[in-house]
Amino acid sequence: MDFGFFTHDVVRRGKIGHGQIGPSPALRRGLLEEADREIRRWLGALGFDARAAEAGPADVAALEQLIERAQRLRLFTIGGVPVRNFTALALINHYLHPRLYIESGYFTGSSIFAAFFNKRLERVIGFDPVPSNYRIDRESEAVRVDRRQTDFATYEGLDVPAEDALAYFDDHINTAARILQSAEKGLLHVIFDDSCGVNGTCQRLWPSMPTLFFIRRHKEIAEGERLSWEHHPASNLSLRSLGKRLLGRSGPTRLECRFDDKMLELCREADECIAAVHKIPDLSDFIFDLASPTVETTQHFVVLKRR
Numbered sequence: 215m216d217f218g219f220f221t222h223d224v225v226r227r228g229k230i231g232h233g234q235i236g237p238s239p240a241l242r243r244g245l246l247e248e249a250d251r252e253i254r255r256w257l258g259a260l261g262f263d264a265r266a267a268e269a270g271p272a273d274v275a276a277l278e279q280l281i282e283r284a285q286r287l288r289l290f291t292i293g294g295v296p297v298r299n300f301t302a303l304a305l306i307n308h309y310l311h312p313r314l315y316i317e318s319g320y321f322t323g324s325s326i327f328a329a330f331f332n333k334r335l336e337r338v339i340g341f342d343p344v345p346s347n348y349r350i351d352r353e354s355e356a357v358r359v360d361r362r363q364t365d366f367a368t369y370e371g372l373d374v375p376a377e378d379a380l381a382y383f384d385d386h387i388n389t390a391a392r393i394l395q396s397a398e399k400g401l402l403h404v405i406f407d408d409s410c411g412v413n414g415t416c417q418r419l420w421p422s423m424p425t426l427f428f429i430r431r432h433k434e435i436a437e438g439e440r441l442s443w444e445h446h447p448a449s450n451l452s453l454r455s456l457g458k459r460l461l462g463r464s465g466p467t468r469l470e471c472r473f474d475d476k477m478l479e480l481c482r483e484a485d486e487c488i489a490a491v492h493k494i495p496d497l498s499d500f501i502f503d504l505a506s507p508t509v510e511t512t513q514h515f516v517v518l519k520r521r
Contacts, residue, residue: 236502249500266309294324304331319385330356376402386420390484416443432481
């Protein structure tokens, strides 16, 4: 009895041939169009219909070319965002079309490259303590990138209307502090990556504690509570983690975070600055990405209160 394994199986196995793996070209283009509709639906539900309509429809063929250029520049290697997140960021930048894009923790520059999908972009400011990891050559920059080897805290503040700026944080630094700094500098729209809940935090050696999850739930956390975990890179079999093991980051590390009165007060102050938090759609169903096999996004779009 085969329980239907052979009777109904439609997948071919064995030595089928060589060539590029993943969806065929026409299917890949169709899936990108679906991803575009997914982001447009999400932004519409958040009330950005008018701004998205002002930007006009996304050129999916141009987006496909942008992804291919990013691959040639090796932006999706260790430290870069996965292709699915890159696609989401590119579409969000297109439909919100900020004149100014700010990023903290740009590393290879993959997220900055996604921002280039916005044809109305005028300026980019990037903060990173190790600028040597940046892989975008001058000829590939849609606009000149002002890269600063300083912390975002030193940023002087907006010189454009808040609606015309978008900030992205992928620096694995205290999310509450970044929210307070963003509000102080006049930002309205910010995106956080790797600011996770319990499981996501406990999978990271450098979590952005206190993360958005804990900031939004600080009232339910008693003073003195703690979160402890061990980081075992070897237990994660993604190509990214295997690369980190080859770089020597393979030993288990014990970590602990205590919710003392100072941290809870920081969470309270940050929470008061937040108007809304929205999880960015996971485009894993649409985007083939062998290097990042997980199907969970860690990106959140945060709307801050006007000051």
